[in-house]
Structure formats: C-alpha cells, structure tokens
Amino acid sequence: MSETATGAKTSGGGGGGGGGGEITPGVKELREIARELLEAGDVRVIIGWEDARRGARPVFVTDPAEADKLIFDARCVHNLVTYLNPRRDHVAELGKIGLVVKGCDVKAVAGLLREAQLGREDVVLIGVRCGGVLEENEMPAAVTLTPDNVAPRCYGCDNREPALVDHLVGEPQPEPPRPAQTIDERIAALEDKPLEERWAFWTEQFSKCVRCYACRQVCPLCVCERCVADKTRPQWIESSPHARGNLSWNITRALHLAGRCVGCGECERFCPVGIPLSLVNRKLQQIVAERYDYTVSDDPEQVAPIGDYRLDDEQEFIK
Amino acid sequence: MSDARTDFEPRITAFVCNWCTYTGADLAGTSRLHMASNVRLIRLPCTGRIDPLFIVKAFERGADGVIVSGCHPADCHYTSGNYHARRRFAVFHDIMEFIGVDPRRMTFSWVSASEGAKWRDVVNEAVTSVRDLGPFEAYRALAPEAERLA
Amino acid sequence: MSDERFFISESDLRALAADLLATGTEVIAPVAVDACASPAAMASSACMRPGLEPEDLEYRALTDAAELDLARGLPILSLKGYFLPEHEALCRWKQKGIAIEIEAVPTEFAPRVVLAAKPCDSAALAVVDEVMNWDYKDELWNGRRAATTIINLACPVIDESCFCTAVGAAPDAIKGADALLTPVKDGYVLEATTEKGHALVEAHKARLSPAADALTAGADVDRAAARARAAANLEIDAGSVRDWISTHFEDPLLAQLAIRCNGCGACSSVCPTCHCFDIVDEEEGVGRGTRRRCWDSCQASSFTLHASGHNPRDDQHSRYRQRINHKFSIYPLKFGEVLCTGCGRCTRVCHAGQDLVEILQAIDIAARRPDEAEAAAPAADAPSPVAP
C-alpha cells in the first residue's frame, strides 16, 4: 500500500513527469553518453526513445548532434531489444548498436546471449533507472504513474539496477505503484473459475486472433528464421485464422516461450485484437518458478529450465 | 450430452516409446491381458521425441483423450530422453489446465517393458475417465464451419 | 429523382433497421462492444479500474436495431472482412483410393445491408473492386459486393491520423456505397446514388420525408467543415508522390521511413484496402481437406519467400517500402486509384510509432520541394543502410 502511495506521488521513470521533453539529470546523462559513443565511433547508431506527434516512440540516432532527441520517461514502454533480434536485418545493416534499456528489457538481451543469437561485444547497453512505465506510450507528455495507468508488469520489478549494462543513468527511482489489479491477481481470478469458463474465456480470446503474428514479430526472443507456424509440411498449425488453428498457434507460442519469456508485454501491446497474452506468459513464468524454481534474470549464464532436468523433478501428474 | 455419454466410446491416441511402453504393450499381448479397445498407439523412439504439438494435433483430429507413456525415470533407453519429456509435459499439462482443458483427458504414465499389466490398467483407467468426461465436443466445436458441415 | 435528398429521424432510422431485420435481411453496422461485458473482462486491466468503461466499436451483424451505434468513431477493423473474410473456404476435396472429388463453395449470397458505414471503408471497397476484377473476376468478392447495399454515415473526422482527403476520399464521400447519411438536428439527411441505394429508399419511403433546404444546407456546411478538418491533417499531391516513388525505388528516404517497423503486419490487418491473401490447403484427415484463402501481409518475410529459399524482400525496410510503393505508386499507376483511403488505422495500431501521415508528408516534400526535404524529413536522423 505504501508503494502505491509513493508510486502515486512519483513521476514516471528516469525522465521524470512533466512535459514530454523534460530534461532530468538522467536524460542529460543519457544524451551525453549517446553523443560520446557516436563521436568516438564506438557505435554507429543509438536506439532510444524520442518525443513524437503521437507520444514517445523509438528513435535511431546516428548523428551526435541529434543525441538531444533522446528522452526517457514513463511513456517509454517499448522493449527496444526487439531491434537486436537477428531477424532485424535492416537494423543490423546500420552497424554496431548502442541500445537504451530498462531493467526489464535487459533480461531479453541476456536471453539472446544465452541462446547464442547475439555477441555481448555486438552491442553497447545504456541502462536507465526506471520507476515503472505507463500501459501506453501515446500521450503528449508523461503523466504521474497511478495504480490506474501503470503497466501491471512493472509491479514487483526485480531488476531495478540492471547488471548487464555498460552504462547506467538516472537517479534511483521509487518502486512502481501497485496496479489496480496485478497480473497474478488476474491469473488467480481466472484460476478460480471452473475449467469450462476458462475454456470459454480463452477460446473466445484466441478466436479473435487474425494471425498477423504481431506478437511473434515484436517478441525480442522469437528468433526463429522460419517459424513453426509457417511450416506446411507437415502443417502442425493451420494457417487460416479459425478458432482451432488459433488455439494451436497460441498454445505453441506460449510453450516456445516457456522459461524464456521475460515478460516485457510487447506481444500483448502490439496485438491488434487485444488478446491478453501477458496472462499466458506470466502463467508460464509461474509454472517454471513453482516447478523448477526458475526466475528469468539478466544473467546470460543462467541455465534455462526447458532443456535442463533434475532426477527428482516433480512428476505428480504422471501415473 | 449426458445421455450420449452412456453409450459413448472415447477415442484415445497414445504416444508411447518404443523401448518400454510399446514393448510393455507387446507383453500385455503375449500375456493375453484383455483391455479396452479404444486406444490407438503411435510408436516413437522415446518420450523425448514427443512434441506437445502431437497432442494438440490429436485433439484437433477429434481425440477425446491422449496417453503419453514411456520408460520410468532412470530406465530411459537413451538415458535422459524421459527426463526432458517430463519437464516438457509438466509445463504443457499445467498450461492446458490453465486454458481449461480437463487434465483427465491427458494421461501421462511410465510403463516399463515388463509392466504389461500396468499398461492394461493405464489404458482401462484412461478410457473410463474419458468416458465419464464425454466426447471432447468443446475442442471439435473449434473446427471451421465448412468442416463441421461436412 | 437521382439527386433527391430525404430526412429520416433517428428513431425512423432505427425502425428502418428493424424492418430490414424483420424481413430477414442481414444488417451490418457499427456496434459498441463493451469490452467488460465479455469474459474478456477478466483479462482487460482497464475493466478492473473504477469509472472506466472502455468500449470498442465493431462492424457487426445486428441482432437488434437498438445495437446500432451512430454516434461514434472508427471501428477497429474495416468493412473489408465482410467481403474478403479473414479466411474462407474455396473448395473442399475428398480422396478415395486414387480418385479425388472436389466440392465447390457457393458464390451467390443473400442480400444484406450495411448501415452507417464509414466513408473511408466503403471507398476502400471501390478501390479494391479494381484488382478483384482485373485479370480474374473474383466471384466470392463480387458475389458479396452485389448482394450488399451500403449506406454511409458522414464522418466527423476522428483524429489527427485521418487524412482521407489527401488520397482522394472524403469524410462525406459516397464512393463504394449506395447512399449517404448526414447527421442533422434530430435525424439525418439521406441521399441515394446507386440503383441499390434508390431501391432501398423506395422500399422504405414510408419512413422518409423530403428534406427541407435549410436542413440540407446545414448538412453541407458540416460536411465541408469535416473535409477541412481532414485536409488540415495532411495535404499532399498524390500524383507527385506516386511518380516520385516509382522513380526513387532505391532512395534512402524510403529505408529511413521504415526504420522503426517491426514487421508485425497489424497495419495490413486493419487496413481497409490491404487485400493480399494466401491460399492454403488444410488437411482434415486422410485424403480430405479444405482449400482456404486467408489474409496475408506483405510485411511477413514468408510473403515473398521462394521455394528455393531465396527471398527477394529479405529485410523489413524493403517490405515496408513495398507497402508504401504498392499503395501509393504501383496501384495508382495500374488502376488509377490510390490503394489507401486515409482512415489512419495503420498509424493508430502501430505501437512502434510508424506514422503514415508523417511518412506521406515526407515523401510529398521530397517530391515537390526537395530542397526542404533535408530539413523536414521526420526520420532524417535515421541513416541510410550501409552494406554489411
């Protein structure tokens, strides 16, 4: 409760509240480092956030003179690590990248390193101390974080001082406020319903899916060149967006992220039809946490739970 | 529905490993252990080979239940395939339950080459419990219009 | 009678919808769906917040005239899906031994009416008619078009992402529709322009009265104002844009404009004019299955993937360029129509911040005032790709 109180008072994130362009010491520092990296030629491009017509959005800065475009505030919800995904050839072509990352985003970098999809030397990470972000980026200026507008995933953030980064800017931020309802609470609410209702709920949700695969495209950890959903021989996942194929796709997407998902919530944010994917992703995190005592971190050396085993793994569900 | 259940015979697809459960099922045969005839086996080298997609596809194709069975821990012909399978199925089992699939439609078991009798029991129990649950209409209802009309 | 304009009160309009439903005609119209009414409420964090009741607007087949929502903005998805469904069966096959039977699908459809369609959505249908009747006449599309009478509702212009007037459409256009409703005090001015439109008017004469000149004048003022609002968001010369793109295929600007794109393809799902589809054979058992077509997107890498493994558009900026190129150059050059009606959905749905208004602005400047290009290009900070 006290969190909520402080959270409610605090401005969102290192950028501080106030107007879109407000320049906090953290942002100053960020721009300074970006400028130096570009001038020194350590990186060819800095990927961060800028203020635009429709709110905060990703920006690609190559000219040191333009480093002042960089901002950081509670609207900077995007997980920019998606631009490090090996599938992003058009970004890779820009040359060595300097990436601005929040604590949660860094876990995705660790994931890419863990799965040999990125070399640590291929990227310079500028971490920003973050006090939580809004659910949406599309507003002219950062507003104060409240239980009603904070991204639920920010609650209980466990990587507020990211270790994997090369630079860490901004003054320490207060805890993000507790959202009106946490994701765990929503999951619990769902699990209180009988099986039939859960089935009704999820099949309705998944039947909305238009199979645009936005969830896959933005996921920093969906690294496959050829997604199993695009495979036709055999066609494990029917490609037309009917309820049945949609269910297979969504189950598969979830399983493929088991023990890998970092919970950045980009899949849900990008979903044009609003499927609550973060409930599934979070549930997976709960499963691996309960069964295998695994919580995804920003340590690239951490061994992922799927692909590993213990002789005495629980098997209560096996006859 | 409930009326239909009385004379309803479930269709169950079983994914079994070649070395333990398939051989155990052979033993059940050579021992003439009679059991329900609702189960169809698909032989795989190891439970480690089984992708949850197999199970999803089985449901898509109208299975009312599935059985996944292989070597007991420490007995895997390939030493560790079943350990990897165990984790995979644990996650699958939990997530399927989360989205509302009755876990009783999915039987996971360890049946060794010498456990013909256990195989019979696994089969009979699976058939009974799925029979009680009734046909998996909820899943079939997901089929696209054209198909359901056909 | 062709330019005759009628008045219809709000209640009569709803009654008209009711009449249609009563005769068993399908009526498709904007419907407010309370996100919190469905089980989805459990998921939507918004629904957990006191005071907030988020509503989505969708084109839906009315079950009751009362559902008809005339007051609101743009439905999430365009009308497209009612003419080119997300997925539809093209035929089914059955194999017995070595023989194969094909089972065709019907291409005739029952008459239906779309009420209060957004002008940008109906216009899109007219634009897509071109490609659907070019080298091959698409029976399913044409069948649905022929069976459907569309009545537009003049649009107040939703927000800063609207730019219909910049691409030859308008908030009060009847293009692609059969009639137009313009909101006036206590009701609407209704004018029909096509056979189907007039037929509908005739059928429901009872609920219509000749519109007074004062009313129609007021309606015209509002319509002009809406056009002006849209024009204020974006003014370009579509012709110059078309020609510049066709001659600047390799121009770095096109790559810069694409830089943020994640290739999620949401834009093509919500776009009223994106009509590309994939054809898939889906097995339903041994030797049986359905051939379906389903929406596809040029933003997916698999869209142009050759069997050989070669992919002519193997990075995202070339895929994004294709989207711009196809809409604003290739299509206009081939069919004389811009493949965009300025509904702005793509901009609103893009969470990476790709902004079509901004992008067209930049291209227009590059085309007409190249000297300003350097200064004005929004993404000028984004560098041109360098070879690896």
Place this chain on the structure above:
Amino acid sequence: MSRIGVFVCHCGENISRTVDVEAVAEALKDHPGVAFATDYKYMCSDPGQALVREAIEENDLTGVVIAACSPHMHEKTFRRAVDQAGLNQFMCEMANIREHCSWIHEDRADATAKAIDIARTIVEKVKHNQPLETIRIPVTKRALVIGGGIAGIQAALDIADGGHEVVLIEKEASIGGHMSQLSETFPTLDCSQCILTPRMVEAYQHPNIKLYTWSEVESVDGYIGNFTVKIRKKARSVNEDLCNGCGDCQAACPVKKIPSEFEAGLGKRTAISVPFPQAVPNIPVLDRQNCTLFKGRRKGLAKEVCGKCKEACLKGAIDYDTEDTFVEEAVGAIVVATGYKLYDIGREQPEGIKGYGEYGYGEVPDVIDGLQFERLASASGPTAGAILRPSDGTEPKTVVFVHCVGSRDPEKGIKYCSKICCMYSAKHAMLYKHKVHDGRAVAFYMDLRAAGKGYDEFSRRAIEEDGAEFVRGRVSRIFRDGDKVKVWGYDTLNGEQVVIDADMVVLATAMRAQDGIRELAQKLSVSTDEHGFINEAHPKLRPVETNTAGVFVAGACQAPRDIPESVAMASATGAKVMSLFSADELEREPAVAIVNENTCIGCMRCADVCPYGAVEQREICAVDGHVCGHVAYVNPGVCQGCGTCQAVCLSKSVELQTFTDEQIYSEINALCAWE
C-alpha cells in the same frame, strides 16, 4: 503418388480368431494411396514372404505395410523380404494387430475396427518413409559375464576359448556358485566339486579371462557393441597380489564361531576366511561385520583391539584400510548369470510371500533345507559326508523329504514350479539310503516331475532300488516332539492322514531370483518378471537374449534351471556373443537426426539435450564465402536416434529419420475421429 501394399496376416488363428482379416484388407483397399491389399494365413512363412515380393513387383509398390505381429517380432524378416524384391527395406513397416489388438480384445467388431485403424496409421506413416541406408558402428570385442557360478564360468570359458577377452565378475569371494556347495549331482551322482573345480581353475588361469571376485556392477552405459561398465571392487582388506593363500591369517583369527554361508550355517568360519578350501581365487576376505578389530573401530575405541591376522601374515598382504575401488571396463556384450537363492523359509519374507512358519524351520534344528542336506552329504562338508542331524549329531533313522516347499503354492506367494526339487529330493533320499542302510526315507510330493534325460529312471531307482517311500500329498505341520520331529501329512492316494515320527526333515524349498537382481536389471535396462527372474526377449525363439540388444541371460537368473540347462544356456549365450563379435561392425538402423541448415538458427538447444553429445556447432558461409553464422550438426556415428533434439527445436530444423514429423503427423491424421 504413393502406391502402398497392405498385407494382413491371420497368424494361423492368432489374429483371425478375433479380427476379421478379410474385412481389414477390404477396408484398406479404399484407403488413399493404397494400391494393393490382401490377407494371408502366415505372412512370415516362405509363401507369405513370396506373396509380398511378387506384389511389390506386379504393382510396383512404393511402400509395404505388414499388418501382423509386433515389429519387435518380425520387422527384420519382412524388411529383408522387401529388400529382396528390390524395394528399400525401410519402405516397409509393421502394423501390430496381434499383440496390440487380437490378443487383447474379445469383441470381434471392436478388434476389427481397431485393426483397420492401426493398419491405416501405418500406411500413412509409410507414405512418408524415405529409402535409407543402414549405419555401421564398431564393436568392442570383449564380453562381460556377471556371476561366477557354473553358468557364468561356462559362458566365460566358451567366449574366451573363442579368442575374445572376457571380464568375469562375482560378488562373492570365490567363483563356483551354488554348484560348489552340492555333494553329488543327479542323475549321474558324480561329485559336484570334482567336475566343477577344474572349470573354476581353468577360468581363473585362462589368458583371456579377467576375473573380479568380491565385486559388483556399479553402472552400465552405452549400447550393444559399446558398453562401458563400472565395477565396484568391494574392500577385501587383503592384497590379492601379495596373498599366497597360505591360510595363516585364518588360523590366527580369534573369531571362529561365525556360521559359514558356504556350509549353509551347519559349519563355522573365521572372520577372515576363504569360503571353502577349493575357493578360486584362494584369497581370503575379511568380514568386517564380525571382525573384532572393526567392531572396536565402530565402537570408536582409541587403539586397535585386534590385528592377529595381520601379524600372522608373513606376506604383509593384509590391509585394514582398503576401501571400495572402481574400475571401468569397455565391453561389447554382457552375459547375465547371477543365479538363484533358496526360499528363505519360515523367516522374514518379502512382500506377498507368507513363508512356512508351520514347518518349524528355524525353531526345530532338525528341519533343514536342501542345501544344508547337500552339505551334510558332502565329503568336504561339516560332517565329512556322514548324515548326522544338527541337533545332537546322531544319525537320523527316519528322514522326511518335503517337496514343493514354497513352489507351486500361490497361497504362499509363489506359483511357479522350481523344477529341480523332485530330482534333488529323490537324490537326497537315495544318498541317505546309501549312507544309512537301515534308515527310512519318506518323501511327500505333489507330482513327480522327472522329465529329462535319465531323470525318470533316476527317481524310479530311488524308489524301486533304494526303497525310498514316496507319499503323494502335502505336509500340514512339522513340530518338535521330544527328540523326534513330528510330521503331519496326508496321503492323497490312500486318502489317509500320515503321521511320522522323524529324526530329521529336509524341505525342498523354492528357487528364487537373487537379491538385488531388480537393481541390476535396471542398470542393464532389461526387464524382469513378477518374481524377479530376467525376461528373455522371446520365450521360444530368443531364450537367451533380453530386450536390450547385446545383453544375454544364462542359468537360474532367468528361471529355475538345473545344471545341464544352465550350462546349455551359457554355451548358447557364448554362441550369441561370438556371432555378435564375428563382424567388426554392427549394422544399425539409420535412425539419426539431420539438421536443416537453411532454417537452423544455431541456438544449440539440441546440443543441450542430446544424451550422447552428438550435436556439434558448425559455421556456415554465405555465397561470397564469409562466415555468416553457425548451425547445429548431428554426428550420425554418435546419434542414437532418440529424437529429443527434434522435440526441443523451436523452428523444427532437425528431423529424426524413421520418425520424422511428417510421419508422425500423418499417423495422428490417420486417427481422425471423422474417418
């Protein structure tokens, strides 16, 4: 388009009794892609196989499905046949409609419907089979024999004589097993020691045999032709290289009253001892449980309380501080010959076995079991061959022999027949009469089972020439009555109760699987039956093979066996091992995983899960030659085909040959509910 041939077997009546085989063939004719379908009485017979070959040629079939028994039974047979017809052998699959259908179902309609499904499933699989070449793997031409009883010794000698190295391990201090405890053997009454000892010595001295006594199997890795066995050499406290078997330590040992296992408790031994005079090797073991010095150590006493044996040993071979050590041996084949143990009557019994408290064993000293009688009758035994009863050392004038104690008695938990008891009880009666001419020998039996060369003659001789009385009936109770042992029995032929005042009673107790056999079976991944006897691969056709290729079984660990049978089995395993070793390479099914380099993203998750370390990382280059990434590569020589890599590959970039995704998908598809 595939042209599949389906061949439905009646298997005599094994299948056709419950499955309408004609209907199955008919149904399959209409199945998409099936060009030919028929049924036949015995597909595996010559004409049956010929039928398949002809059908392939006449209908130029692209694949063959044999709907018959388990692939584990006849897959090889039919693949060979298909191969002869010029079709790649891997285009043939078995549909198991016998073990998995006709034998386990009664309702003809259900069974037939299921058989059709099974056949369809396999047809769908075969449609996606690929012509493949077998893989060759090298064979380590060394064998491991577990158990140094007569069976193990025989197997070891046969293989060693064949010119291959053998590692023979025995958990006791000496090889020889139970046979070394026997007095004389039926039906020839030749002295057990006399025929066994030379074999023991031969095995010990054989240049090709490496003997580990007082050792056990710790773990087994690998597969046929390439096993790695870890052996635990239990602490002996005696240096085998230094010890010359003089026996001074035994003489010096103050602890002399330990019941001797070898003498079945009728004799005593010292704490440091060789189990019996003819032990091989003749090297003692220090029994740390009973040793005074170790008792002292366990009590935590400051100074050693004994050490006499060490003082006595002039070779300085004794070391109180040795610990268990481990050695690894690479072998290509394994023979299991761990033998049996006797039903431990009247004492603590395992789960489900009740025991025979009513027979007074353990309380009445003169009620003994067969092995104890063997020791009494043995010239080298505690009584030097004189039959004297344990309680008072007097010569028993009336001895009762009870058959089937434990055996053939489901009530008591064991339903099988121990097979040798009839014969050895007859032998015991005979030996007794030879030694005590005025004595009375009475045997209670259920049925006399004397099948075997010279066996019936032998038991008749006991009755007709030596006057042993054979009473057909069970004994209900045995108890002490003064210095007599009262036996209450029943003569079912005369239908009267029989009460005998005996001086001694010998119980022919059941043969049971050795302790720890289940653990060993698990290490070898072979299966055991409900009694713990090791399962043979096929009861008739593969009696000395197990479910695990390269692991063979001989002697009483497979079922109750007498000496001739054990030796025969042992030589059979010898022959099996020899034939396995006759080639330098083994042919293996090409069930290996192959990586699709076009879609592999080199996350190497497959390498993480591969049990064999068969996955390596490989660089790939773009057309212009520069390294543009890395992908996984599966070494086919190492891959064993479990397919775990494929299941964890998110992009489905690795395919396991013979179990590809397309094959499995098609099988699932074939089971569509709307067929």
